[in-house]
Amino acid sequence: MTTTRQTPVQDAVELHGVRKVHGSGGHQVTALDSVSISFQRGTFTAIMGPSGSGKSTLLQCAAGLEQPSDGRIVLAGVDIGQLNEKERTKLRRDHIGFVFQAFNLVESLTAAQNVELPSRFAGRKVSREQIANALAAVGLAERAGHRPSQLSGGQQQRVALARALVTRPDVLFADEPTGALDTVTSSEVLNMMRMLVDQEGQTTLMVTHDPVAAAMADVVVFLKDGRITDRIPLDRYSGSNNAAAIAGHMTRMEA
Numbered sequence: 001m002t003t004t005r006q007t008p009v010q011d012a013v014e015l016h017g018v019r020k021v022h023g024s025g026g027h028q029v030t031a032l033d034s035v036s037i038s039f040q041r042g043t044f045t046a047i048m049g050p051s052g053s054g055k056s057t058l059l060q061c062a063a064g065l066e067q068p069s070d071g072r073i074v075l076a077g078v079d080i081g082q083l084n085e086k087e088r089t090k091l092r093r094d095h096i097g098f099v100f101q102a103f104n105l106v107e108s109l110t111a112a113q114n115v116e117l118p119s120r121f122a123g124r125k126v127s128r129e130q131i132a133n134a135l136a137a138v139g140l141a142e143r144a145g146h147r148p149s150q151l152s153g154g155q156q157q158r159v160a161l162a163r164a165l166v167t168r169p170d171v172l173f174a175d176e177p178t179g180a181l182d183t184v185t186s187s188e189v190l191n192m193m194r195m196l197v198d199q200e201g202q203t204t205l206m207v208t209h210d211p212v213a214a215a216m217a218d219v220v221v222f223l224k225d226g227r228i229t230d231r232i233p234l235d236r237y238s239g240s241n242n243a244a245a246i247a248g249h250m251t252r253m254e255a
């Protein structure tokens with residue numbers, strides 16, 4: 001008898017029974033309550049839920065930026081809880097990229113210099129070619145010499161994306177990446193993120209309030225009161241139907 005050996009699908013991030021309590025004494029808030037979930041490599045996950053449901057805390061914990069009060073987080077195959085602060089910093093530097101609602105670009109620097117800056121601070125060399133490739137990957141090859149004021153909001157967020165991706169991180173974390181953008185520039189950034197997943201296999205976790213943004217993902221995870229209530233895989237080819245279904249789900253959650 002022959003048996004077919006299946007290559008196990010490795011998850012990029014795993015959370016096992018994660019609890020996060022903010023504050024101390026009588027002012028404690030349980031932001032995450034026994035959260036267990038895995039995020040598969042090469043997939044795009046949107047995290048949604050009412051305000052205060054724990055979305056950003058989940059992202060920060062999964063990225064190793066905050067320590068859970070309890071439970072275990074495995075990032076890129078490494079149990080973060082086993083690392084000291086220095087090792088955690090190195091793991092973050094080598095394996096994750098982060099984009100936020102605010103682009104956080106330095107106004108006096110060009111797009112290329114902004115992409116290079118964090119690596120420079122970390123004492124790590126990125127080549128001109130790596131910077132050019134990162135800008136090309138977000139469709140900004142021609143804008144390398146432009147300063148933020150010479151770019152649209154969507155283009156500035158794409159520079160921030162290139163900056164997050166220049167070191168080719170295992171996981172891209174995005175916290176409301178389109179929160180400061182209008183509909184047109186939002187879709188420019190989201191299409192770029194989708195393309196990076198499809199073409200480069202970029203594992204992506206994105207917190208968003210926007211059902212249209214969430215509809216770009218492969219899976220939507222819903223949080224309420226620090227707990228995961230649903231994990232819904234999306235049919236990629238039902239774009240606007242997905243957005244409507246997600247909006248309906250959110251309305252029911254907030255009722």
Ligand SMILES: Nc1ncnc2c1ncn2[C@@H]1O[C@H](COP(=O)(O)OP(=O)(O)OP(=O)(O)O)[C@@H](O)[C@H]1O
Nearest residue numbers: 022023029030031050051052053054055056057058
């Ligand atoms: N540093 C902190 N200190 C105390 N409480 C905090 C802290 N950070 C978050 N919280 C609380 O933890 C809970 C979850 O917050 P979190 O920011 O993760 O939610 P969220 O779903 O991202 O919210 P929003 O959609 O409004 O950004 C909230 O009740 C929040 O007030």
